[in-house]
Amino acid sequence: MNTPLPGRLIGASLGPGDPELITRRAWAALQSGARWLYPVKKAEEASYALGIVQRGGLAVPADAEPLVFPMTRDPVALARAWARAATRTVELLQEGRDLVFLVEGDASTFATFGHLARVVRELAPDVAVETIPGVSSFAAAAAATGLTLAEEDETFAVIPAAYGVELIDRLLGDFDTLVLLKVKPLLDEVLALLEARGLLASSCFIEKVGAPDERIVHDVRRLAGEKVNYLSLLLVHNPGRARGTLRRGCRKRPAATTTTDALTAASPQ
Numbered sequence: 108m109n110t111p112l113p114g115r116l117i118g119a120s121l122g123p124g125d126p127e128l129i130t131r132r133a134w135a136a137l138q139s140g141a142r143w144l145y146p147v148k149k150a151e152e153a154s155y156a157l158g159i160v161q162r163g164g165l166a167v168p169a170d171a172e173p174l175v176f177p178m179t180r181d182p183v184a185l186a187r188a189w190a191r192a193a194t195r196t197v198e199l200l201q202e203g204r205d206l207v208f209l210v211e212g213d214a215s216t217f218a219t220f221g222h223l224a225r226v227v228r229e230l231a232p233d234v235a236v237e238t239i240p241g242v243s244s245f246a247a248a249a250a251a252t253g254l255t256l257a258e259e260d261e262t263f264a265v266i267p268a269a270y271g272v273e274l275i276d277r278l279l280g281d282f283d284t285l286v287l288l289k290v291k292p293l294l295d296e297v298l299a300l301l302e303a304r305g306l307l308a309s310s311c312f313i314e315k316v317g318a319p320d321e322r323i324v325h326d327v328r329r330l331a332g333e334k335v336n337y338l339s340l341l342l343v344h345n346p347g348r349a350r351g352t353l354r355r356g357c358r359k360r361p362a363a364t365t366t367t368d369a370l371t372a373a374s375p376q
């Protein structure tokens with residue numbers, strides 16, 4: 108039988124860059140006396156998530172600790188890094204204090220936190236985990252650019268661009284808006300596709316939304332050949348998409364005019 112760990116593991120979503128988008132719940136967790144953990148790509152490297160909190164005016168506690176999650180595809184290096192991060196997290200939980208793990212954007216959306224919590228649970232199945240939701244990069248990007256992600260019956264999808272232009276091309280038939288994350292390595296290929304589909308004018312590129320060096324590019328064709336930041340995404344709107352028919356049964360019924368109408372409208376069909 109496992110002895111329950113005394114500390115909780117809290118994933119605090121901080122939004123994508125503007126500290127004004129840190130929720131009250133995440134702010135309270137940061138100030139609760141919980142020990143801070145924050146992700147870095149390399150030891151001694153700055154943490155983007157920690158930077159959001161610092162811009163919000165909070166001093167970093169002396170015992171805040173980085174966890175290294177390298178940006179590599181090497182499975183051995185990755186497994187080693189994850190094991191080290193999870194083991195250290197469990198060690199700290201055993202000291203009895205809550206841990207608050209700082210997450211850029213939303214903790215349930217392509218975030219390290221979900222995987223960390225899973226690996227920690229494998230080592231310590233009784234650990235209590237709390238996820239504090241937050242503003243995702245693409246919600247903030249849509250707001251910053253004045254675009255909407257979906258209106259009325261529209262559809263939208265969020266995918267890592269790494270699935271490739273063939274898939275993106277197919278999805279443009281099914282979705283009115285595509286959000287392409289992690290677009291950096293494929294940017295030129297995606298731009299060529301958007302040009303071929305006549306969608307350059309209805310696309311927008313956003314880098315480091317909410318950060319002091321945020322960049323919004325409406326004329327995306329001028330990005331061709333450019334090396335952009337990893338923290339960037341494309342919003343692609345496909346205004347001419349042929350739509351299928353919708354089932355109308357779920358729509359609100361017209362207002363009843365008589366008592367009989369009202370009773371009929373309320374009765375099960």
Ligand SMILES: C[S@@+](CC[C@H](N)C(=O)[O-])C[C@H]1O[C@@H](n2cnc3c(N)ncnc32)[C@H](O)[C@@H]1O
Pocket residue numbers: 123124211212213214216217218242243244245248287288289290313314315316317318337338339340
């Ligand atoms: C590992 S995912 C993290 C997503 C994040 N948890 C969220 O809720 O948006 C990283 C990708 O998200 C997007 N992203 C994250 N933060 C961003 C920002 N501040 N500005 C623009 N794109 C961002 C980029 O496409 C980046 O390659």
